[in-house]
Amino acid sequence: MTINQIVCCTDFSENAGAAFKMALEMAEKYRSSLTLLHVLPLPVNPMFMETEWMTPEIPMEAITLRVEQRMNEEYGSKIPSDINYRMVIRDGHVSSEILKYLEEHQVDIVVVGAYGLTGMELVFFGSVAKRVAHKAPCSVLIARGERKKKQAEADG
Secondary structure, eight states: OOOOEEEEEOOSSHHHHHHHHHHHHHHHHHTOEEEEEEEEEOOSSOOEETTEEOOOSSOHHHHHHHHHHHHHHHTGGGSOTTSOEEEEEEEESHHHHHHHHHHHTTOSEEEEESOOOOHHHHHHHOOHHHHHHHHOSSEEEEEOOHHHHHHHHHHO
């Protein structure tokens, strides 16, 4: 099996951390390039005032810079210097943007966390991992955090 390009999707959840560890191990083993991809989601319920949309108080450039800094702190600092990697930040519908990226870049495998959202967000958006697994043009590896693995083993 040849794996030249790996994408790891992150939302900074525990499962995304597990996905990063797996993607990094694969990049080291196969000497592949690694892309860390984060999608800034669209607002769930933008406030509509008369005929104008409310704009966020923080400019998008500042949000993107904060996400980039966090990606560097949580992931970039852990990637060995011999691994070719890059960080990509997009905004839009999360699973749609991931799928677009996979199509545009000839990706061999994408690694995603089993789920990152909880509660009402999961009800509104559904599972990003499920959508990616069903529609990706490449292989998909779904990772779970340690706590969820132990809980699943205990449940039987």
